[in-house]
Amino acid sequence: MTMDAMLEISDCSVDFGGLKAxxxxxxxxxxxxxxxxxxPNGAGKTTVFNAITGVxxxxxxxxxFKGQSLDGMQxxxxxxxxxxxxxxxxxxxxxxxxxxNVMLGFNSASQRHMIGTMIRSPESEQDREEIVxxxxxxxxxxxxxxxSAACSMDLPYGQQRRLEIARALATQPKxxxxxxxxxxMNTREKQELAGLIERLRKEFRLTLMVIEHxxxxxxxxxxxIIVLDHGRKIAxxxxxxxxxxxxVIEAYLGEKPVAAA
Amino acid sequence: xxxxxxxxxxxxxxxxxxxxxxxxQRWLDxxxxxxxxxxxxxxxxxxxxxxxxxxxxxxxxxxxGFMAVGAYVAASISVFLVQPWMQGAGLSGDTNLIAGGIxxxxxxxxxxxxxALAGLVVGLPTLRLRGDYLAIATLGFGEIIRIxxxxxDQVGGARGMSVFPTPSAMGGxxxxxxxxxVFAWMIVCVTIVARLAHSVKGKALFAIREDEFAxxxxxxxxxRYKVIAFLTGSFFAGIAGGLFAHSSTGFITPGxxxxxxxxxxxxxxxxxxxxxxxxxxxxxxxxxxxxxxxRGFSNYRMVVYSLxxxxxxxxxxxxxxGMKELRWPWRAKAGG
Amino acid sequence: xRQDFRIVELFLQYALxxxxxxxxxxxxxxxxxxxxxxxxxxNFAHGxxxxxxxxxxxxxxxxxxxxxxxxxxxxxxIMAMAMVACGLIxxxxxxxxxxxxxxxxxxxxxxxxxGVSLFIEYAGQLSQVFGATPQVFPSLVGNHQWTxxxxxxxxxxxxxxxxxxxxxxxxxxxxxHHTKLGLAMRAVSFNFQAASxxxxxxxxxxxxxxxxxxxxxxxxxVLYGLSYHSVxxxxxxxxxxxxxxxxxxxxxxxxxxxxxxxxxxxxxxxxTAGYISSTYKDAIAFVILIVVLLVKPSGLLGxxxxxxx
Numbered sequence: 001m002t003m004d005a006m007l008e009i010s011d012c013s014v015d016f017g018g019l020k021a022x023x024x025x026x027x028x029x030x031x032x033x034x035x036x037x038x039x040p041n042g043a044g045k046t047t048v049f050n051a052i053t054g055v056x057x058x059x060x061x062x063x064x065f066k067g068q069s070l071d072g073m074q075x076x077x078x079x080x081x082x083x084x085x086x087x088x089x090x091x092x093x094x095x096x097x098x099x100x101n102v103m104l105g106f107n108s109a110s111q112r113h114m115i116g117t118m119i120r121s122p123e124s125e126q127d128r129e130e131i132v133x134x135x136x137x138x139x140x141x142x143x144x145x146x147x148s149a150a151c152s153m154d155l156p157y158g159q160q161r162r163l164e165i166a167r168a169l170a171t172q173p174k175x176x177x178x179x180x181x182x183x184x185m186n187t188r189e190k191q192e193l194a195g196l197i198e199r200l201r202k203e204f205r206l207t208l209m210v211i212e213h214x215x216x217x218x219x220x221x222x223x224x225i226i227v228l229d230h231g232r233k234i235a236x237x238x239x240x241x242x243x244x245x246x247x248v249i250e251a252y253l254g255e256k257p258v259a260a261a
Numbered sequence: 262x263x264x265x266x267x268x269x270x271x272x273x274x275x276x277x278x279x280x281x282x283x284x285x286q287r288w289l290d291x292x293x294x295x296x297x298x299x300x301x302x303x304x305x306x307x308x309x310x311x312x313x314x315x316x317x318x319x320x321x322x323x324x325x326g327f328m329a330v331g332a333y334v335a336a337s338i339s340v341f342l343v344q345p346w347m348q349g350a351g352l353s354g355d356t357n358l359i360a361g362g363i364x365x366x367x368x369x370x371x372x373x374x375x376x377a378l379a380g381l382v383v384g385l386p387t388l389r390l391r392g393d394y395l396a397i398a399t400l401g402f403g404e405i406i407r408i409x410x411x412x413x414d415q416v417g418g419a420r421g422m423s424v425f426p427t428p429s430a431m432g433g434x435x436x437x438x439x440x441x442x443v444f445a446w447m448i449v450c451v452t453i454v455a456r457l458a459h460s461v462k463g464k465a466l467f468a469i470r471e472d473e474f475a476x477x478x479x480x481x482x483x484x485r486y487k488v489i490a491f492l493t494g495s496f497f498a499g500i501a502g503g504l505f506a507h508s509s510t511g512f513i514t515p516g517x518x519x520x521x522x523x524x525x526x527x528x529x530x531x532x533x534x535x536x537x538x539x540x541x542x543x544x545x546x547x548x549x550x551x552x553x554x555x556r557g558f559s560n561y562r563m564v565v566y567s568l569x570x571x572x573x574x575x576x577x578x579x580x581x582x583g584m585k586e587l588r589w590p591w592r593a594k595a596g597g
Numbered sequence: 598x599r600q601d602f603r604i605v606e607l608f609l610q611y612a613l614x615x616x617x618x619x620x621x622x623x624x625x626x627x628x629x630x631x632x633x634x635x636x637x638x639x640n641f642a643h644g645x646x647x648x649x650x651x652x653x654x655x656x657x658x659x660x661x662x663x664x665x666x667x668x669x670x671x672x673x674x675i676m677a678m679a680m681v682a683c684g685l686i687x688x689x690x691x692x693x694x695x696x697x698x699x700x701x702x703x704x705x706x707x708x709x710x711x712g713v714s715l716f717i718e719y720a721g722q723l724s725q726v727f728g729a730t731p732q733v734f735p736s737l738v739g740n741h742q743w744t745x746x747x748x749x750x751x752x753x754x755x756x757x758x759x760x761x762x763x764x765x766x767x768x769x770x771x772x773x774h775h776t777k778l779g780l781a782m783r784a785v786s787f788n789f790q791a792a793s794x795x796x797x798x799x800x801x802x803x804x805x806x807x808x809x810x811x812x813x814x815x816x817x818x819v820l821y822g823l824s825y826h827s828v829x830x831x832x833x834x835x836x837x838x839x840x841x842x843x844x845x846x847x848x849x850x851x852x853x854x855x856x857x858x859x860x861x862x863x864x865x866x867x868x869t870a871g872y873i874s875s876t877y878k879d880a881i882a883f884v885i886l887i888v889v890l891l892v893k894p895s896g897l898l899g900x901x902x903x904x905x906x
Contacts, residue, residue, distance in 0.1 A: 053478055054477075055474070074477065074482075075474070075477035075478050076477045076478075076479075076480050076481055076482045076483065079477070079478055079479055079480040080480045084478070084479065085478055087475070091472050091474070091475040092471075092472075092475070093467065093468050093471035093472060093475070093476075094471055094472075095467075095471060095536075095584055096464075096467055096468070096471065100464055100467075103461060103464065104464055104465065104468050104476070104479060104481070105479050105480075106461070107461070107462060107464070107465050107468075107479065107480060107481050108479075108480035108481065108482075110461050110462055114457065114460070114462055114463065114489070117456055117457070117460035117461070117462065117463065118452075118453055118456050118457065118460075119264055119267075119268065120264060120267035120268055120456070121263075121264045121267075122263040122264065122267075124460070124461075125267070127461065128460070128461050131461050167479060168479065170479070171479050171480050318704070320704060320707065386887065386891050387887070387890070390890055390894075392703055392704060392707065393637075393638070393639040393703065393707050394845075394890060394894075396639070396707060397639060397838070397841060397842075397845075397886065398886065398887055398890055400838065400883075401842075401882075401883030401884075401886050401887060402883070402887070404879065404880065404883050405880050405883050405884065408876065408877060408879055408880040409880070411876055412874065412876050412877065520834075524711060524715065527708075527711070531708055535704075560723065560724075561723070563715060563718075563719035564716065564719045564720050564723065566715065567712045567713070567714075567715035567716035567719060567720075568712070568716060569712075570708060570709070570711065570712030570715070571694055571709055571712035571713060571716065574698065574701075574705045574706075574708050574709040574712065575694070575697055575698065575709070578698075578701060578702075578705045
């Protein structure tokens with residue numbers, strides 16, 4: 001636990017009617033870090049993201065972002081503090097085009113009042129142009145400029161994942177949570193994504209938390225890895241430490257029940 | 262100045278409507294005039310419900326309830342305030358079309374505001390309900406509104422309320438919802454709903470429909486937007502109610518605003534395409550004219566509607582237009 | 598002293614009426630609750646199937662001439678016919694209108710259900726079908742008034758409605774908890790996908806649920822006809838919606854909940870009609886609905902469900 005942690009999760013638990021999806025988790029992420037969250041299926045990784053973003057209210061413990069407690073805060077407020085995320089099962093606005101999806105990310109940044117848009121005031125028109133410009137910039141960044149007018153539902157899988165990241169970036173986050181960004185991608189796409197994430201981190205000065213199953217990718221881009229199993233943190237360290245950790249190997253191979261460890 | 266330029270098209274349209282008003286009143290057969298007014302009211306109802314059900318994806322089954330609030334409030338203002346005053350001042354709706362129209366306009370606006378307030382009262386507690394629960398809750402609210410009116414003797418209860426007094430008491434013809442007032446409101450309603458839905462901020466309404474939770478994780482205050490949709494939608498339902506109360510016979514009964522009326526509006530929105538404003542307009546026009554055009558059809562009207570609903574859902578669930586819009590040809594490229 | 602007695606007597610008389618109405622709501626609510634359990638659909642057409650139960654019974658009684666000879670046998674025969682007919686209709690509705698939308702958004706399903714409901718109501722009003730005017734329901738069984746405890750009276754029909762409702766609920770409870778099909782129903786309502794992976798024939802289970810629920814609605818229709826004597830094609834809409842309220846009040850998905858909700862709603866309505874005003878009778882159900890949804894959306898006996906994101 002460090003004082004300068006950007007995200008501080010302390011003794012956090014999430015219960016689902018007796019089932020502890022997250023069990024007394026302590027976790028902290030410093031500004032500028034890139035942390036991977038790994039673990040077998042059902043280890044509670046996504047639940048951690050859900051707890052951070054206000055989907056589930058932790059049954060115990062606390063989550064602080066930049067020293068502010070997130071307890072009981074609604075998702076949209078948490079986002080406005082500077083936390084954005086993507087989803088394991090891509091949740092784009094399916095029937096809207098790519099540009100609209102990204103523009104919606106700027107929704108809370110737009111200062112114009114609705115009344116202005118009703119009467120088409122020049123200010124609101126400018127505001128719109130500005131947001132369109134910035135959205136196109138983001139699409140360019142993610143290599144999606146050709147797809148901007150396409151219905152997001154019709155985009156190939158890899159592009160949908162990148163679009164979701166672009167939408168999250170539009171909210172100007174400090175902390176970005178990526179939930180299995182490489183799922184369903186082939187090796188080449190994964191490599192591109194890894195490079196892209198690295199560039200994004202520098203360009204937007206992001207702090208990142210990534211849930212990922214592809215160990216090769218995780219090991220190559222994340223200096224620090226946290227391993228969850230049955231809702232508990234079972235290991236934490238740099239890639240080589242994790243690779244040689246006996247508890248982690250057991251958790252993945254399922255040789256021994258981890259609860260005994 | 263720039264703002265004015267941006268809206269020039271709108272003013273031209275309103276001007277044309279006003280000019281048409283005098284031409285139509287003079288030369289159009291009263292029967293067709295009535296149908297035209299009905300069409301305008303139906304469009305306001307369909308487009309405003311489309312904002313709630315289609316664009317924001319919050320399935321309301323209580324639109325007729327808000328229409329009832331607008332109708333009864335506007336009618337009451339007309340009967341208890343405007344008409345006695347006009348009579349006292351020796352004014353007649355015939356000779357003072359503009360003055361009378363404005364007074365009735367005020368009544369209609371107040372009706373709309375009251376309907377919007379009712380929408381707020383309904384919306385705040387129920388908007389956290391999802392899908393079918395919201396449908397039943399709004400249906401319930403619509404029924405409660407109707408039953409309250411049914412039990413209010415001052416507005417006639419079950420017997421209904423006559424908005425226009427006998428001609429002798431008025432000293433002339435009463436002020437009716439003329440073509441101009443109905444279509445002016447229709448233009449305002451369509452413009453506001455379209456601009457709201459396709460503005461930078463208002464796109465959030467579509468986002469809520471598509472994925473409410475994802476919308477909230479990108480900083481969209483979903484409750485606030487749902488309330489805005491509900492407020493705007495019920496406001497225009499109230500306006501439509503007020504105009505309806507002052508149209509044709511000027512006679513309203515609580516039974517005219519029952520669940521069946523709500524469902525009729527839903528049918529228009531669904532057939533037109535949930536989320537498509539032009540679709541809602543087309544459906545409103547067709548479904549209002551069809552029963553008039555096909556004599557003897559009225560018995561089968563609801564049977565056909567219900568079959569259409571089922572067939573559309575089974576074969577083309579996105580409705581006639583899907584989410585697409587017809588645009589003015591010269592603006593198609595601009596994407597305004 | 599006498600005055601007090603009369604007040605209590607009146608209250609009990611209302612309460613008995615409420616029990617009768619509540620039994621009918623409960624029977625309809627069972628169908629809602631079961632269908633909602635497996636499909637997460639408010640089957641708007643359910644109230645209209647209930648109406649068909651009552652309406653078709655009139656025709657059955659006419660064709661078989663059983664209406665002219667009131668007896669327990671006539672009653673049982675007509676009720677059996679109504680239940681079979683409604684079960685079939687329910688099955689057909691599911692097969693034709695709902696099954697093709699199994700993977701569609703829930704909103705499409707809801708709109709289709711509204712469509713089916715409208716279709717039954719308005720097709721029924723056509724003169725070629727039932728016609729719009731109310732029809733008289735035959736008295737299928739001798740209706741005797743018994744006086745119990747002073748001036749309190751109870752009729753055969755009132756007792757019958759209550760007994761049949763409770764009996765059918767017990768049968769249903771038995772089916773759901775003690776048969777293989779019932780187990781499959783519970784599995785499907787617990788988790789659609791998982792059940793299908795476990796080898797449950799989901800389509801068959803859903804069909805069965807509709808048939809069962811609709812048969813109960815058919816029985817409720819007969820009891821409604823016996824109680825209120827007049828049936829028209831629109832008479833199923835409001836009871837249907839209110840029975841849904843009863844199901845929500847009791848806790849949607851819960852069989853005892855449907856029964857409890859039905860009785861409570863029946864009592865609430867009759868007491869409102871008796872003590873406040875009969876015109877407000879229809880509003881009370883919706884007030885209850887909104888309060889329940891706001892205060893305890895899971896209902897009195899329902900389980901709280903965590904929404905999976």
